[in-house]
Amino acid sequence: MKLFIDTANVEEIREAASYGILAGVTTNPSLIAKEGRKLEDVIQEIASLVNGPISAEVSEGDAESMIAQGRELAKIHPNIVIKLPMTWAGIKACKTLVSEGIKTNVTLCFSVDQALLAMEAGATYVSPFMGRLDDADMEAEALIRKIADVKALYGYETEIISASIRNLKHVEMAALAGSDIATIPYKVLMKMIEHPLTTAGLKIFADAAK
Numbered sequence: 001m002k003l004f005i006d007t008a009n010v011e012e013i014r015e016a017a018s019y020g021i022l023a024g025v026t027t028n029p030s031l032i033a034k035e036g037r038k039l040e041d042v043i044q045e046i047a048s049l050v051n052g053p054i055s056a057e058v059s060e061g062d063a064e065s066m067i068a069q070g071r072e073l074a075k076i077h078p079n080i081v082i083k084l085p086m087t088w089a090g091i092k093a094c095k096t097l098v099s100e101g102i103k104t105n106v107t108l109c110f111s112v113d114q115a116l117l118a119m120e121a122g123a124t125y126v127s128p129f130m131g132r133l134d135d136a137d138m139e140a141e142a143l144i145r146k147i148a149d150v151k152a153l154y155g156y157e158t159e160i161i162s163a164s165i166r167n168l169k170h171v172e173m174a175a176l177a178g179s180d181i182a183t184i185p186y187k188v189l190m191k192m193i194e195h196p197l198t199t200a201g202l203k204i205f206a207d208a209a210k
C-alpha cells in the first residue's frame, strides 16, 4: 500500500519525504487554510519537494467552474491531481478533466455507490473517509473492502485512497482491506515506526554494545 501524507505543511512534507517512503500528498481547503497561504503557492512548493501525485481541491460549486479551476491548477505542475467533491457537478467535472488527460481525485466518498460513480467517471483516485465514518458509527474497514472488491470484479483502474485517517488502526485496516493508498496525517505517519518492544530492544542492544 502506498503512503501519502495528508497535510499542506511543507515542513512536515519535507521531513516525511526525506525518509524515502512518501509516494504522494493530499491537501484540502481546511489544511490549506491552516497554513494561511494561497493554494497555488503551497501546491507549487509541495511539487518541488515530492515527486508524486499532489491533490489540490477545487473550491467552485458548479461543473463548469470546477473544470476551469481544475485546468488552471493542473498547469502548476504535471503531478497535480484535481480533487473534486462527490457531487453530480464533481462527477461531471471529473469526466471532462480526465478526457483532457488531467488526473482527478473524487473526495468525500462514504458509500460503494459513490465510489462506483467515481470509477465510472474514470477518476484516477477515489477517497473514502475512514475517520468520519467512525465518527458516525459507520463501518470504515468494510467500506474500503467492498470498494476494493468492486474495483477487482470489474477491473477499474481508479486507485483507492483511504483518507480521514486518525490513528494507526485506520492505517492497518486500510492495508488489510486492500486500499491502494492511505493518506496519513504527519503525527500518525510518525507513529508508524513506534513499538514499545522496539524501544526496549534498542535499549538492551545499546547497553550490550557498551
Ligand code: E4P
Pocket: 006, 026, 027, 028, 107, 127, 129, 131, 132, 163, 164, 165, 183
Ligand atoms: C483527504 O484527502 C482529506 O484531506 C482528509 O483525509 C480529511 O480528513 P479529516 O476527516 O480528518 O478532515
